[in-house]
Structure formats: C-alpha cells, structure tokens
Amino acid sequence: MQTTMTSLIEINKLNLYYGSFHALKNVSMRIPEKAITAFIGPSGCGKSTLLRTLNRMNDMIPGTRIEGEISISGTDIYSGSVDVETLRKKVGMVFQQPNPFPKSIYDNIAYGPRLHGIRDRKTLDEIVETSLRSAVLWEEVKDYLKRSAFSLSGGQQQRLCIARALAVNPDILLMDEATSALDPISTLKIEELVQELKNRYTIVMVTHNMHQAARVSNQTVFFLNGEVVEYDETEKLFSNPSDQRTEDYISGRFG
C-alpha cells in the first residue's frame, strides 16, 4: 500500500513460532501514526498474535520464538536494550473483556502513573480527569470517583480501561476485540471515542466485525494462515479488493 503518512511502526520479515507452529509468516508492513489500522481475518490467522508482538505480550507465552524485526519510532523493540515495562507504557492495550482492577474508578486510572513514580495528589487528580475526559467517561463518573470500578456497566468499564491505558501517556493503543463483549450502543460509543483518539494516538485494532473495521479504520490488513494477504486503504479494501481471497472473506464466502 502506498501511504504518504509517516509510519510509526515498521515490521520487517517477521516470523513467529509457537513451538513448531508457524503462526506468522514473513510479515512486513508499515503502520502509519495517528491513524487507525484494523487487522481482520478468520480465527487463527495470526492477527491477534501480531498485535501482541507490538508490546511483547507474546514474551509471556512459553515456546514463542520470533525472527525478523519490529521497530517503533526507529527502535527495534526486540533488541536487548529495550525495557519491556517502558515499551508497554508507550504501547497500551485494551482487551476483549473489560478488566478493571478491583479498585475505585480513581485508583484504576492513577495505578499506572503511581507505578511510574507520580505521587503528587494534584498531578494525579489532573491525570485522572484528563484520562477520563479523553475516554469520554468523565461526565458519567466525576461524582463517583471513589466507587468501585465494578459498579460501572460493561461499556463504561471498557472506556475506563481505555482511560487507564491513556493515563501513562502512550503513543500507541492496541485494541484486541475491544468491543466484541459490548452491546451495540456501547460499541458505538467506543467507536466514536476511537475516532477522537486517532488524532492523538496511533491505534491498531483487531476485530472480527468486518463492518466495524470498515466503519472505523483508515487502513485494513487482511490475514490468512499467518500471512498478510492484502493491506490497503480501508475504503479500497472493502469496495474493490485486489485479492480474490480478500473478496471471498469479506463477502462471507469463508471464515
């Protein structure tokens, strides 16, 4: 895909193995900054695996082996000198099920900044408010910051998790099926939120919902059996894909 945007993430000849299973095959791509890139494909195609390589979540899975290179802002994130905690601060992640900590709304957001050494109450207050505003949750929770995060609805909990990720000031937000457990209205709210956030963050989302990818993303990557089949502007990929396999998948002929 030809893109005039600056790429923030560069993946070069990436191969990933879970033991003997070859999960990602020779994947190369550039992901532009301050845009939304969607990964689509049938179950087991490698899209979530690739997403998890971007903040080294796969490091925790025994038997994982990686070849090739992923660089973010020019730094190879798999080089020995990279501190994984710092990387994950820069590359936040939101999961399928909202996973707030069993703490108050306030403490969920303040958790990361505190971990990174911020103790000043006023600074923390500011971070909590800014993050909740960014996640379009502030107005709904500003009077209940001391309540348990579990008192929130599923959609609110997911926005809380997004606010929590934003609190440590990341560059990149990874979303792994972040709306698949939510009702349509909550999904719409998250989608609108993501549109707002792309002006400030680079967002990479994995979704099983192709229409969500079509609605929300700027670029879409279609994966099949661990390989990138097609990577293009979302509008082009969904209106006139170049590869017949993409056409078959998005038209529901398999998968």
Place this chain on the structure above:
Amino acid sequence: MTPRKEFDHYLDQLHEMLVDMGGRVERALADAMQSLKDMDISLAKKVIATDPDINRLEEQIEELGAKLIVTQQPVAKDLRRILAAFKIASDLERMGDLSLDVAKVTLRLEGQALIKPLIDLPRMAEIVQTMIFESIQSFVQENVDLAYKMAKDDDQVDALYKQITRELFSLMLENPLTISQSMQLSFVGRFIERIADHATNIGESVVYLVTGKRPDLN
C-alpha cells in the same frame, strides 16, 4: 440455509428481475416502433398499458436491493452488484418511458397518412433493440468486452439520428404542412437516441461492476 446461500439466492433473483425488465423494455421499443410504422393504434395502447409493469419492476429491484444492503451489509463486488442493479433498473425505467413516448406519437398521428415511409427510424430502433439486449447480456455474463462493443453501436445510432433530422428538416422547408408530423417524427428519433444513451449507461454499470472503475462509454 447458510446466510451466504440466502444472499446468493436473492442476488440471483435481482439478476432475473433485471433480465425480465430488459426483455420488457426491448419488447416495448419494438412494439412502439411497429405501432408507428403500421399506424397500429391498439399496439401503441398496449405499449402504454405495459409501462406500469416496467415501473413496478424498478421499484421491486430497489426494494430487494435495499433489503440486501440492510440485512446482508454487502461489500466489494456484492455491493457493486447491488449499486449497479439500482442504476441499471433506473436506466431501464427511463428507456421504458421513452418507448412509451414513441407509442404516444402513434396515438397523436392517428388518422394521418405518414409523410414518408419509415425506413431509418425502424433501422435505428432495431440497432437500439440489439443494444438493449447486449447491454443486459453483458450484465448477465459480466462481459466487459460486450459492454464496450455494444456502446460502440451508439455511434451508428447518433449518425442515423442526424440523418433523420436533416431529412425531416428539408421536408419541413419544402412543405410547411408537414411540420407538425415532422416534429413528431424527429421527437421519435430523439427518444430512440436517448434510449441508446441509457443502454451505454448500462454498459458503464457493467464495467463498474466487474472492475470497480467508472468508464465513460458515451
């Protein structure tokens, strides 16, 4: 039935409706021209009476297409197929109206002797009938080459139209009493020429359906 099977079933139905509509329009033009040539009033009335059926088919195609967009959320070629069906149905509906306009001329000329035997207008109509048939065939077969070939025939139609208007113009100059009928006959030429343009539009829809690109076949 899996969702895709149902979707394919309805897409086939959409196809069949367009083929049916194309056949009706082709017949309407043939009958309208025949009615004019033979001054056959009852045939002209038949053409006028069948036009609502063509209009209804357009509505049905729009309804089915809208239903498929809502229920199946089509993308890529599926989406282009439905968009092309809307456009083709709209072109065919206009072609039906223009055929009806030809038949109305027959009614207007009722009781008059033709100022000249009709040779070029029926020739023009014949070429356009073939264009209608081929435009629908190019859609059914997704045959871009046929769409281009069909559109080329529009040049012949345009040339005949020019020739007809020239001829009628000189008749009017020679004998002002022919003006009224000459005007009606030149309208007929114009109606048929417009039908041919709509056929080339169908060709454009076919190219869009197959390639995703929008050519100019006119």
